[in-house]
Amino acid sequence: MEFSLIERIRERTAQGREDVRLGIGDDAALLAVPVGQELAVAIDTLVEGVHFPVATAAADIGWKALAVNLSDLAAMGATPAWALLALTLPNADPAVVDGLASGFAQLAQPYRLALVGGDTTRGSFALSVAVHGFVPPGKALLRAGAQVGDAVFVTGTLGDAAAGLRLVQQGRGSDDARAAFLVERLNRPTPRVAAGLALRGFANACIDVSDGLLADLGHICEASDVGAHVDVASLPRSSALLDLFDDVAAGDFALSGGDDYELCFTVPLRHVATVQADLARLGCGATRIGQIVQGRGIKVRDARGQWLEPGHRGWDHFKA
Amino acid sequence: MEFSLIERIRERTAQGREDVRLGIGDDAALLAVPVGQELAVAIDTLVEGVHFPVATAAADIGWKALAVNLSDLAAMGATPAWALLALTLPNADPAVVDGLASGFAQLAQPYRLALVGGDTTRGSFALSVAVHGFVPPGKALLRAGAQVGDAVFVTGTLGDAAAGLRLVQQGRGSDDARAAFLVERLNRPTPRVAAGLALRGFANACIDVSDGLLADLGHICEASDVGAHVDVASLPRSSALLDLFDDVAAGDFALSGGDDYELCFTVPLRHVATVQADLARLGCGATRIGQIVQGRGIKVRDARGQWLEPGHRGWDHFKA
Structure with a gap:
């Protein structure tokens, strides 16, 4: 499916990350995790009518698809670095594509988060984003650490x-x-x-x-x-x-x-x-x-x- | 959505990977890329009726969703390690869920590939898989290296x-x-x-x-x-x-x-x-x-x- 959403986001997000050895355009991206850091990864999907109302603006959807994933990294105490985006759209409406790209990029920019891979297909409107962040070994915030008296x-x-x-x-x-x-x-x-x-x-x-x-x-x-x-x-x-x-x-x-x-x-x-x-x-x-x-x-x-x-x-x- | 697909796959795939510091169950997985390796990552979506015929067996769909992604790693010369799965299903039919899990796990096992994260939502039938593999710096197979005479x-x-x-x-x-x-x-x-x-x-x-x-x-x-x-x-x-x-x-x-x-x-x-x-x-x-x-x-x-x-x-x- 040849709408250019992935390209439009790529253009608007971090280009200068040294840890992105090869970005979008080959069969896979090549990435370098900094020495002394572990990788935190999460994936979340937004489905139209389930995770956002049908009339939601495309820019808001693009923002939210990334936001819910960055929130998972936040909950681990991880620094955001890279994302993958799998988008399914019923048709390639340029206004929708542009809105999605701008909302996604707007949230990505302050974190210098780079979109390093993506896939666009035709189907019911849904977005899956996978995010990658860094955290020093042993420093991540887990669910399983609460102590009586906290x-x-x-x-x-x-x-x-x-x-x-x-x-x-x-x-x-x-x-x-x-x-x-x-x-x-x-x-x-x-x-x-x-x-x-x-x-x-x-x-x-x-x-x-x-x-x-x-x-x-x-x-x-x-x-x-x-x-x-x-x-x-x-x-x-x-x-x-x-x-x-x-x-x-x-x-x-x-x-x-x-x-x-x-x-x-x-x-x-x-x-x-x-x-x-x-x-x-x-x-x-x-x-x-x-x-x-x-x-x-x-x-x-x-x-x-x-x-x-x-x-x-x-x-x-x-x-x- | 509380069908247990992710859990069923997790049970059937690599448990003993030392590089999975924290698997499924928290806000993100924590992973350790081996020293001296770069990370190769790719994401691909299968949509019912687009990427597989509607009558395709669930186990075949689970297999294929992983296979098309492992193929991307193969094309880079990367060794598979981890995957994330975002699944959207119209309903939680146990036979479908079990079939998807068994097909995915069957292909994952010989590679000791670990499912480290997932998301299941209600909607039109589609699967996005993100895969992660390792490749030594400078050794990846790229599209952009063909020489006249090859x-x-x-x-x-x-x-x-x-x-x-x-x-x-x-x-x-x-x-x-x-x-x-x-x-x-x-x-x-x-x-x-x-x-x-x-x-x-x-x-x-x-x-x-x-x-x-x-x-x-x-x-x-x-x-x-x-x-x-x-x-x-x-x-x-x-x-x-x-x-x-x-x-x-x-x-x-x-x-x-x-x-x-x-x-x-x-x-x-x-x-x-x-x-x-x-x-x-x-x-x-x-x-x-x-x-x-x-x-x-x-x-x-x-x-x-x-x-x-x-x-x-x-x-x-x-x-x-």
């Missing part, structure tokens, strides 16, 4: 993307600046790459919030064989979210809404102050939302200190 | 897969053993990994035949700024192909049919005997089909020594 943190704010999706579904996505902010959070998530790097050596466990806080913190707990307590009242929520939705809905979005791509991580108490200062300096901030406890599963406390039962609205989307 | 070779036989597709389309795919052979060549291509490794240091240029001989040799010529002459009569064709199709059709399939995943490569005359002996020993053989000449494009000579014009049936699928 403080649980998240970067940024939670629930915005789920609220943005709700607004899009209700046709209210461009009602005002607050709605636009929430939809932007859905369509243009910010991978917390710098935060992930700053957490190396300080966080015991880390994951990115793609499926919702309870689901993803649940993955940390399962991998670490611990439980967690979370305080709903402490969950960081944007003013846009709190303005446009009532407290219960905002709490539900923050607990269970997916697609925020913030980092959720656990920190031993002796490092809490350092981590808070470092992440404040990076602009995303870090909010303490609970703690790691002995046992299994997550217990959630509401603003009055009552334990919520599974089955409460906040747990609707959460399959433990 | 002999042009291909491994194995050409045209089988295109003939197999024709038979499937005509409902004749299981007529007899010869038909079954051709369909097997379509559904279970053999990536020429060992041949690619054997060609390091001997071939000047190499590519795998995925789009058809004329198209892919054309890529070598374009990248190397040379032309080529090809003799139709010399093209290696299987007895099944020659039994079931007339000479003109068999020639057309061999010139222009895609999906054979043989290697096409050019060799300086001083290495011809070595290469022929080495590839004979590997079982796939290597057939000399023409030579590299000054100029641009490919000229094709028929069995009587007449130059074929572009527009001849053999050129039907070939867009220079």
Whole structure:
């Protein structure tokens, strides 16, 4: 299929990486991992109508396809380097191709991430991106390191993307600046790459919030064989979210809404102050939302200190 | 999406690779490239109805999704190591999932290839595989190395897969053993990994035949700024192909049919005997089909020594 998306992205992304010995144009790319670094690799697919609404702008889709993958690298504390892109499109609409390329390239540029391979085929609209990053041996942030007594943190704010999706579904996505902010959070998530790097050596466990806080913190707990307590009242929520939705809905979005791509991580108490200062300096901030406890599963406390039962609205989307 | 395809493949593929520091189960895998090796990476997608007929067995699809990618590594002279798999399926039919896993794993096992990451989503049936292999710096086989005077070779036989597709389309795919052979060549291509490794240091240029001989040799010529002459009569064709199709059709399939995943490569005359002996020993053989000449494009000579014009049936699928 001869649309030139891969070429258009290549032209707009890092050309000067010395570690790309041979880029796009042969049967495979040839790459040099820096001495003393391990390679972190991940792959994620976006499917139209599943991972983004059908009417989403092409530039937003291109951005998001890379963002969700960079978020995986962020959650490992890895430095992004290279990507591969497999794109399936029903037809080669030049405006769509150009939009995808520009959104992808816009996010790639600040990381000097190079697109080193790609494949374009005809079919239902979907994008798979594979990303590659570097991390020194033993320094990666894993899910399986949380310790009883650790403080649980998240970067940024939670629930915005789920609220943005709700607004899009209700046709209210461009009602005002607050709605636009929430939809932007859905369509243009910010991978917390710098935060992930700053957490190396300080966080015991880390994951990115793609499926919702309870689901993803649940993955940390399962991998670490611990439980967690979370305080709903402490969950960081944007003013846009709190303005446009009532407290219960905002709490539900923050607990269970997916697609925020913030980092959720656990920190031993002796490092809490350092981590808070470092992440404040990076602009995303870090909010303490609970703690790691002995046992299994997550217990959630509401603003009055009552334990919520599974089955409460906040747990609707959460399959433990 | 909670079908366990990735897990099923993981269980059946290389567990003991020391270079997989952290496999499936976290936000990214952690991998160690051996000192003194570069990384070769490629990605390819198979879409139902485009890259395989709708009725293709799931195990064949799983095999082929990996095979077309290993073929890219073979064409670079790289040793396979790791793969990522992004699968989109309309539903989680256990028989389909199990078939995909078994076909993928069956091809992965002899290479000790480890599946290190994956993503499964709901949507139209498609698979993207990204593969990673190793090659010493400066030793990779590139498209852009062909020299005037080089002999042009291909491994194995050409045209089988295109003939197999024709038979499937005509409902004749299981007529007899010869038909079954051709369909097997379509559904279970053999990536020429060992041949690619054997060609390091001997071939000047190499590519795998995925789009058809004329198209892919054309890529070598374009990248190397040379032309080529090809003799139709010399093209290696299987007895099944020659039994079931007339000479003109068999020639057309061999010139222009895609999906054979043989290697096409050019060799300086001083290495011809070595290469022929080495590839004979590997079982796939290597057939000399023409030579590299000054100029641009490919000229094709028929069995009587007449130059074929572009527009001849053999050129039907070939867009220079």
